[in-house]
Amino acid sequence: MSMMGREAGWTLRRRLQAIITLALVPVVLVSIFQGVARARLDIANVHERLLQSARTVAAGDQNLMAAAEQVLRAVGSLSEVRGMNGNCDGVLADTLIGVRYFSNLSRIDASGRVVCSAMALAHGLKVNQFGVFAEAQKTDGMAVSNELISRVTGQPVIGGMLALHKSDGSFDGTVAISLDVHWIDYMMRSSALPKGAVVAVFDRAGKVIATNNKDVGAAIAKAALSSGADPNDVSSAVDSRGDLWRYGNAPLMGNSIFVAFAMGESRLFGPTYLHVGLDFALPILMIGFAWFAIWLATDRQVTQWISYLRRIAAAYRSGHYAIRPDLVEAPVEFKLLGDALADMAEGIQDRDRRLRESVDMKTTLIKEIHHRVKNNLQIVMSLLSIQANQVKDPAARDALLQAQTRINALALVHRILNELEDQSTLDIHDLLNQLCHQIAGGMSADNVRVEVDVPSRVVSGSVAVALALFTVEVLTNIFKHAFPNERQGVIRVSMAPVDGGKLKLTIADDGRGFAMDGTAKSVGSRLIKTFGLQLGGVSSVQSEPGQGTVVDLVFPDPDLKQESSV
Structure with a gap:
């Protein structure tokens, strides 16, 4: 994988963000718990304020009701009123002089009939059908009715009754007082209410007696009626x-x-929502700012310099060791890392220089060796040529010339190696092409055309020598035996890959051919087989009289063999 490629795993930036997030989790949890506790406390405070405000607003009306009870107790203690005789009506009328809140005072007998009253029109009226009359008989205090329409004034009133008892404790009727409802409305509106507050006075039947907002007051009365109007809730x-x-x-x-x-939910809990929202949002904002700070810090202080050092490393990998990191504005740690890279590059550059010098020296020595071997082989060839010219026996002369041809092939290999920059390998296409034409020229065979179809492949020197000797042995035999009497013909040298990771070298001619009996015992045949075995291959000869000869050598592909060993 390329060094500049994206590696698997978490980056430094993500690791730092995860660590900071985990470190801030307790702060987030504490903040959430604080927000929940604050919300509960604020809700409890709001509820207490609402109840206290309701009690404060009700205080004036409660004073009015307490005054009504005191009036009833006072008149109920008078003998004229209690005995329902004498100047009972006058006493009741005199009691209301100067009192604006109450519209009537009445004495009611045990049957529920008005016997005497501050207003004469009330005489004889029956009130026993009202629940407040029955309720007054059950309590020692003043019983209060729902909102009623007075049958005397025709105005809405609230009635209060206080039970009277005889000396033996039996029920002796009630004294009653009527409170004009408009005074309750007046006292409510005269109260200093907070902005947006709504006050509603309603009876237990859900009827709104007085309110500063009819829509909200009706909703409150309806809700209170369905919930039971708990005064402590x-x-x-x-x-x-x-x-x-x-x-x-x-x-x-x-x-x-x-x-x-009552007050609107948004107005009551607006600050609570704000506080709770801040308690929840602040930790998240803290994490967000921490992430941004980590991103900025890693980008400016870490990632930037890591990318720069990676480019420096890529330049070193390409062989540009003279480059030195410029880390003047980098943190000290990256300066130390850059100095270490520069020292490493200098060491590699020095080692590379020594290796190049060593390789150059080795190349020079190998060239000198190939040159000397080639010269020595040429000397041997010259000696063999001189000896062949002095030998009278044709068989001995042919043997010496054959040896000369083989040595010439070895000299050709060393000459090609000497001319190459890489002294250990050579191209078999160039080798076999030059070798075939050199042998054809040496044999003075103008009647035979040599065609070479060998791909360009680089092989080691040992493989090249074995192939050269094999080819020399086959070609010399062909030139000696396949085309007698200046017979025209073609020799084809080819190489191609075959199955099993092997190469096949084929040398074929269209000469006279020969019968296959007894030929394997000749020196040439044994040499062909021996040179094939040196390559780890198997050689074969196919020939028929008049059909030419085909010599094959199947040997392992040196490239595939080298990859397998690696």
Whole structure:
């Protein structure tokens, strides 16, 4: 894989971000717990404020109801009123002089009939059908009714009754007082209410007696009626527009008239939502800023210089060891790493120089060896040529000339190796092409054409020598025996890959051929077989009289053999 390629795994930036995130998890959890606790505390405080506000608003009306009870107790103690005789009507009328909140005072007998009253029109009216009359008989305090329409004034009133008892403790009727509802509305509106607050006075039947917002007041009364109007609880109501309101209840007196104080959910809990949102958002923002800081720091202080050093390393890998890192503005750690890379490059450059010098010296020595071997072989060839010219026996002369040809092939190999820059390998195409034409020229065989079809392949010197000797042996035999009497012909030398990772060298002629009996015992045949075995291959000869001869050598492909060993 390339050094500049993307490696698998987490980058330094991701690792730092994960570590910082894990380190901030406790802070996030604590902040969340604080937010939840703050929300609960704020909700509890809001509920307490609503209840306290409801009690505060109800205080004025409660004072009015307490005054009504005191009036009833005072008139109930008077003998004229208690005995329902004498100037009972006058006493009741005189009691209301200067009192603006109450519209009527009445004495009611045990049967529920009005016997005397501050307003004469009330005489004889029956009130026993009202629940407040029955409730008054059960309590020692003043019983309060729902909102009623006065049958005397025709105005909405709230009635209060206080039971009277005889000396033996039996029920002796009640004294009753009527409170004008508009005074409750007046006192409510005169209260200093917070902005957006809604106050509703309603009875236990869910009827709104007074409110500063009819829509919200009706919603509160309806919600309170369905929830039981618990005076110690905070409930919710939804108005006709779908807005949510929180309200607290406070009873005026008994369980008949209630005062509710309400405020919008958004106004009440806006600061709470803000605080809780900040408690939740701040840790996330902290993690986000930490990630951004890590990204910026790693990019400016780490990744930038790592990328730069990787480019330096790539330049060193390409052999440009003279380059030195410029890390003036980098952190000290990268400066130390850059110095280490520069020292390594200098060491590699020095070692490379020594290796090149050593290789150059080795190449010079090998060239000198090949040159001397070639010269020595040429001397041997000259000696063989002189000896062959002096020998009278034709068979001995042919043997010496054959040896001369073989030595000439070896000299050709060393000459080619001497001319190459790489002294250990050579191209068999050039070798066999030159060798075939050199042998053809040496044999003075103008009647025979040599065709070479060998691909360009680089092989070692040992393989080249064995191939050259094999080819020399086959060609000399062909030139000696295949084309007698200046017979025209063609010799084809070819090489091609075959199955099994092997190469096949084929030398074929269209000469006269020969019968295959007894030929394997000749020196040439034995040499052909021996040179084939040197290559680890197998040689074969096929020939028929008049059909030419084909010599094959199948041997392992040197390239594949080298890859297998590696």
